[in-house]
Amino acid sequence: MLEIKNLHVEVEGEGTEILKGVNLTINKGEIHAIMGPNGSGKSTLAKIVAGHPEYEVTKGDIIYNGESILELDPDERSHAGLFLAFQYPVEVPGVTNNTLLRESYNTIAASRGREELDPLEFDDYIREKLELVDMKADFLERSVNTGFSGGEKKRNEIFQMAVLEPALALLDETDSGLDIDALRIVADGINKLHHEENSVVLITHYQRLLNYIIPDHVHVMIGGKVVKSGGKELALELEEKGYDWLESLATVNGEAK
Amino acid sequence: MSETKALESMIGEEYKYGFTTDVEYEDFPSGINEDIVRLISEKKNEPEWMTEFRLKAYRAWTEMEEPSWFNATYEKPKFDKLQYYSAPKNKPKLNSLDEVDPKIRETYEKLGIPLEEQKMLAGVAVDAVFDSVSIFTTFKEKLAEAGVIFCSISEAIQDHPELVKKYMGSVVPARDNFYAALNSAVFSDGSFCYVPKDTICPMELSTYFRINNMNSGQFERTLIIAEENSHVSYLEGCTAPMYDENQLHAAVVELIAMDNAEIKYSTIQNWYSGNEDGKGGIFNFVTKRGACRGDNSKISWTQLETGSAVTLKYPSVILQGDNSVGEFYSVAVTNKRQQADTGTKMIHLGKNTKSTIISKGISAGKSDNSYRGEVKISKKADNARNYSQCDSMLIGQTCGAHTFPYIESANPTGKVEHEATTSRVGEDQIFYLQQRGLSEDDAISLIVNGFCKEVLKELPMEFAVEANKLLGIKLEGSVG
Amino acid sequence: MAHPTRIEPSILHKLAKHLPENGSARWTNVRQKSMQQLNSTQFPHKKIEEWRFTDLRPISRTEFTHINDAGTYKASDIEKYFIPESDRSRLVFINGRYNETYSSIGGLGKGVTVGNLSRFPDDENVLEYLNNLVNYDDVFTLFNGLMFEDGAYIHLKEGAKAEAPIQVLNLYTGSEKPFIANPRMLVVAEEDSDVTIIEDHIGLEENSYMTIPVSEVKVKQRAHIHHVRIQRDNENAFHISRPIAYVEKNSEYHSYTITLGAKLTRNEPRVVQEDEEVDFTLDGLVLIDGEQVADTHSVMDHRFSHANSHQLHKVVVNGKAHSIFNGKIFVRRDAQKIDSFQENRNLLLSYDGLVNAKPQLEIFADDVLCSHGATVGQLDPEEVFYLQSRGMTEEKAKEVLTYAFALETIENVKVDSVHKLLIDEVYRYTKANSNPKVTA
Ligand SMILES: Nc1ncnc2c1ncn2[C@@H]1O[C@H](COP(=O)(O)OP(=O)(O)OP(=O)(O)O)[C@@H](O)[C@H]1O
Numbered sequence A: 001m002l003e004i005k006n007l008h009v010e011v012e013g014e015g016t017e018i019l020k021g022v023n024l025t026i027n028k029g030e031i032h033a034i035m036g037p038n039g040s041g042k043s044t045l046a047k048i049v050a051g052h053p054e055y056e057v058t059k060g061d062i063i064y065n066g067e068s069i070l071e072l073d074p075d076e077r078s079h080a081g082l083f084l085a086f087q088y089p090v091e092v093p094g095v096t097n098n099t100l101l102r103e104s105y106n107t108i109a110a111s112r113g114r115e116e117l118d119p120l121e122f123d124d125y126i127r128e129k130l131e132l133v134d135m136k137a138d139f140l141e142r143s144v145n146t147g148f149s150g151g152e153k154k155r156n157e158i159f160q161m162a163v164l165e166p167a168l169a170l171l172d173e174t175d176s177g178l179d180i181d182a183l184r185i186v187a188d189g190i191n192k193l194h195h196e197e198n199s200v201v202l203i204t205h206y207q208r209l210l211n212y213i214i215p216d217h218v219h220v221m222i223g224g225k226v227v228k229s230g231g232k233e234l235a236l237e238l239e240e241k242g243y244d245w246l247e248s249l250a251t252v253n254g255e256a257k
Numbered sequence B: 001m002s003e004t005k006a007l008e009s010m011i012g013e014e015y016k017y018g019f020t021t022d023v024e025y026e027d028f029p030s031g032i033n034e035d036i037v038r039l040i041s042e043k044k045n046e047p048e049w050m051t052e053f054r055l056k057a058y059r060a061w062t063e064m065e066e067p068s069w070f071n072a073t074y075e076k077p078k079f080d081k082l083q084y085y086s087a088p089k090n091k092p093k094l095n096s097l098d099e100v101d102p103k104i105r106e107t108y109e110k111l112g113i114p115l116e117e118q119k120m121l122a123g124v125a126v127d128a129v130f131d132s133v134s135i136f137t138t139f140k141e142k143l144a145e146a147g148v149i150f151c152s153i154s155e156a157i158q159d160h161p162e163l164v165k166k167y168m169g170s171v172v173p174a175r176d177n178f179y180a181a182l183n184s185a186v187f188s189d190g191s192f193c194y195v196p197k198d199t200i201c202p203m204e205l206s207t208y209f210r211i212n213n214m215n216s217g218q219f220e221r222t223l224i225i226a227e228e229n230s231h232v233s234y235l236e237g238c239t240a241p242m243y244d245e246n247q248l249h250a251a252v253v254e255l256i257a258m259d260n261a262e263i264k265y266s267t268i269q270n271w272y273s274g275n276e277d278g279k280g281g282i283f284n285f286v287t288k289r290g291a292c293r294g295d296n297s298k299i300s301w302t303q304l305e306t307g308s309a310v311t312l313k314y315p316s317v318i319l320q321g322d323n324s325v326g327e328f329y330s331v332a333v334t335n336k337r338q339q340a341d342t343g344t345k346m347i348h349l350g351k352n353t354k355s356t357i358i359s360k361g362i363s364a365g366k367s368d369n370s371y372r373g374e375v376k377i378s379k380k381a382d383n384a385r386n387y388s389q390c391d392s393m394l395i396g397q398t399c400g401a402h403t404f405p406y407i408e409s410a411n412p413t414g415k416v417e418h419e420a421t422t423s424r425v426g427e428d429q430i431f432y433l434q435q436r437g438l439s440e441d442d443a444i445s446l447i448v449n450g451f452c453k454e455v456l457k458e459l460p461m462e463f464a465v466e467a468n469k470l471l472g473i474k475l476e477g478s479v480g
Numbered sequence C: 001m002a003h004p005t006r007i008e009p010s011i012l013h014k015l016a017k018h019l020p021e022n023g024s025a026r027w028t029n030v031r032q033k034s035m036q037q038l039n040s041t042q043f044p045h046k047k048i049e050e051w052r053f054t055d056l057r058p059i060s061r062t063e064f065t066h067i068n069d070a071g072t073y074k075a076s077d078i079e080k081y082f083i084p085e086s087d088r089s090r091l092v093f094i095n096g097r098y099n100e101t102y103s104s105i106g107g108l109g110k111g112v113t114v115g116n117l118s119r120f121p122d123d124e125n126v127l128e129y130l131n132n133l134v135n136y137d138d139v140f141t142l143f144n145g146l147m148f149e150d151g152a153y154i155h156l157k158e159g160a161k162a163e164a165p166i167q168v169l170n171l172y173t174g175s176e177k178p179f180i181a182n183p184r185m186l187v188v189a190e191e192d193s194d195v196t197i198i199e200d201h202i203g204l205e206e207n208s209y210m211t212i213p214v215s216e217v218k219v220k221q222r223a224h225i226h227h228v229r230i231q232r233d234n235e236n237a238f239h240i241s242r243p244i245a246y247v248e249k250n251s252e253y254h255s256y257t258i259t260l261g262a263k264l265t266r267n268e269p270r271v272v273q274e275d276e277e278v279d280f281t282l283d284g285l286v287l288i289d290g291e292q293v294a295d296t297h298s299v300m301d302h303r304f305s306h307a308n309s310h311q312l313h314k315v316v317v318n319g320k321a322h323s324i325f326n327g328k329i330f331v332r333r334d335a336q337k338i339d340s341f342q343e344n345r346n347l348l349l350s351y352d353g354l355v356n357a358k359p360q361l362e363i364f365a366d367d368v369l370c371s372h373g374a375t376v377g378q379l380d381p382e383e384v385f386y387l388q389s390r391g392m393t394e395e396k397a398k399e400v401l402t403y404a405f406a407l408e409t410i411e412n413v414k415v416d417s418v419h420k421l422l423i424d425e426v427y428r429y430t431k432a433n434s435n436p437k438v439t440a
């Protein structure tokens, strides 16, 4: 479904390289977890897959459903089924969740040749999804993320994911900032949304989330590279040992971090 | 169809009202002098006092200087080249719609104005002003049943001289300012509305203004009087064809609200704004003022200003009656080389008077957008309150946003609060919305709509949809 | 013989006999240029937007006399105005003329030059900057340019840190006739230097005079200046000041102006950004009553990216006093990432007082965060009530709240004795002006 090949990424116009040859393959129906120390490039990877204009791919490719998506605009990638839950969800004052989601849903539906929903149908549809993440209907009429608490923003991201039903969801630290109950609710929601036709990438610092959502693969990113991959036990090992023992792997090729 | 779909369908339409209508005109020699003023008055068969009113205004005008204190630069109109009266040749006084020149009717149809009876269902009474002359007022009868007078100002001068004589110039005196003086001397037509005591006007009143003739200035005059305990809502829409020359639009609008009366005045101004290089477009120099004469009266101005090459316009409220309320809700969008200097004045004279100002300025392209507002709390206005919020949004690197609020308070129990911010459409916001599937233009349009929300919700339903469309078209492709 | 000298260009020639001649050729040049410009400059009036709210007739109706002919009295008992921290870093000017006896300039350590300008007529900095930083073009500034005889000069070498705050004390004596004083100040802080300046203007008696202090400040890269300006002219005085600062890369300039005195004050502080990454403050506190008029017209001119700027301008008006505030924030085309905040808060205590406020934003760059706020009103009735419910009389509650309102602006003054002095001034004002008659 998604294949990242030797991806090198720089900050647009600045020349600082952040990703230094990432390789990653995600198949349909799989759940992957990406872990790694702060600043190792996890968010950058997620953003570049979603097409963030701040970064520039200098080498390598991102293949999605068999085709390179490097030339696609962020909205085109979204239409193709890519979803990014932001580590820092953006506030959009004056635009309500409801308006945004109806616009999004209908544009995405149109691009996939599906029926658009009229406001009443959409209302029914969206209320069902609210339950999935146990969110109050008030949130629909509030401006997107504006004045939301940290945890509410995260929950709102999963709510949007539930509404848009992406084929590949990249969830960047969605667990950070959630209280214990919320974590369980959000995790349950993600599990319910997951099936054999879609894939999920969890970026996280905590093994805890992986108790709820069992990944098929765990990857460790250090210094802009995936330095180790394994099964779900890798997460436990990291929890115990930290990242130190892997630091050396970041420089195996003689390249400094 | 979704909101953004509606926007999408408008894409590429640029200025869709830029066509001209081919009708024969009864023209005056260009230029202005006392004879021309007399001739206008004569042509309209006006009573002596009206002719006097005009002449006095003309004389005052000749002694006034064209103002230059605002934040705009443009080539001054050549007053001696202008045509001060221009009317389609067919006789202007009509008895039924069928008598309107078909070409003009076609124009209004293109503009989507509900000039036809079938639109009665929409509940909007329309007065259409084509160049300088009022073409037809619909629903006169239905309104008459309720006791509401809604007609062209020329008719009002003939049929209700006592009202016109009493109120015209009472809010905007002829020598108020340069353009008001000129208007008072040469105004050709406009709308008149009188809502009697204890009457809720049964429908929205509406006027569409259209400048068609290339060299004519348009000088309409609107007068609305709401007697005790009455209520009226009035809508105004404006379009003009595209010419390389600038055209002058210098209107005067006077509103009078008596005890417990309420007037709501909404405008969508979309005159032609000139081309990419700033050639052509309308000079929109308008004096709009309302007087809350009675206690507990209320005047509310809502405007969406998207057109014109240069706009100088400050719809104001004089809060005379105790507990009276003034409101100003404005969205001004400038793009290309447009210059808008707009805002309001709230003059608090009565006790416990209240005013609210919400202004949203959006600048794109190479335009300049200024908010200029004045809030004055006079010595006697105990417990007067004003709240102003003026936000500007800049799109791109070559435009300007300016905020000039003037505050004066002479009463220690009064309270004035003014806030202003400047921001931009953030790249991270655009990316976020694009990630959710919206195109860049839709994302901007959504953000801008969100930015203007507080104002747009004040517009009557009929205008709200049009307003959304206009905003989208206006900012099309302004980022990137 | 008396020389009637209103500062109108037409009668300026009458001053010719008194034109100062000291300084270098450069000074003569400044005076000549000022004279030329003065001849073609209009005396301001209310039709000019920038002077719309300020009535200058009290100035134009006063028959000013050259200071030599004004019959000035001797200044006495002035030690009480000395601040202890500046015991050995004090410049004293009386009616705009340097007074060596009272000045004391030994204690500033290496790399700091302090003195009167006329002692350094050919100093390279004086040659380079004197009158070149001024960008005002009104008659008052030009008049100073024509008539100044001396001024304060403060220079800090690269890396120099002044060991003590420098007090620049401007005293105005009593006189038989109204006169005009033309103080000047030039401050050049080289790279990485640091200095605190306390500029104080004091009217010693009740006579009428006008002072036109013009000060030029250059803050070079990474330098810091803390500039406190106190205006305590007498109630018959006119105070027209023009302080301007230019801030270079990574520098900081923080200025606090406290306006207490004068019949009419027109203060026009300006800060001009000369490079990226700067931080500046332009705070003001105005406490006026009686028939005082205090007018502040400020400019914060952002010309490059990355600036942080703040302006808190607080005003309390009582009696028949009139306050005017006009604060401009400019953000020029290429100045991105500007974070600028301006707040003007006015407390109007009386029915005869008047407040005019005109904060302005002029923004030509899109990636900026600029905001301003202005409020005019009385004390919050809720707060008054709260204090009353805690046992205070209404009068006392208002006094306390007014005091607290005013105090915010001087909190950042970091010289202890000056901070204390200002607290005392605020206290004196609020005590005298807590008026129980105006109720919520
Ligand atoms: N726009 C940018 N400009 C400069 N540096 C950037 C930019 N974006 C990211 N970086 C740098 O790239 C590195 C990777 O950042 P990224 O946000 O991808 O880390 P992360 O692995 O998600 O960290 P965390 O676990 O703290 O979220 C960091 O050192 C960061 O500072």
Ligand SMILES: [Mg+2]
Residues within 6 Å of the ligand: A042, A043, A044, A087, A172, A173
């Ligand atoms: Mg991250």
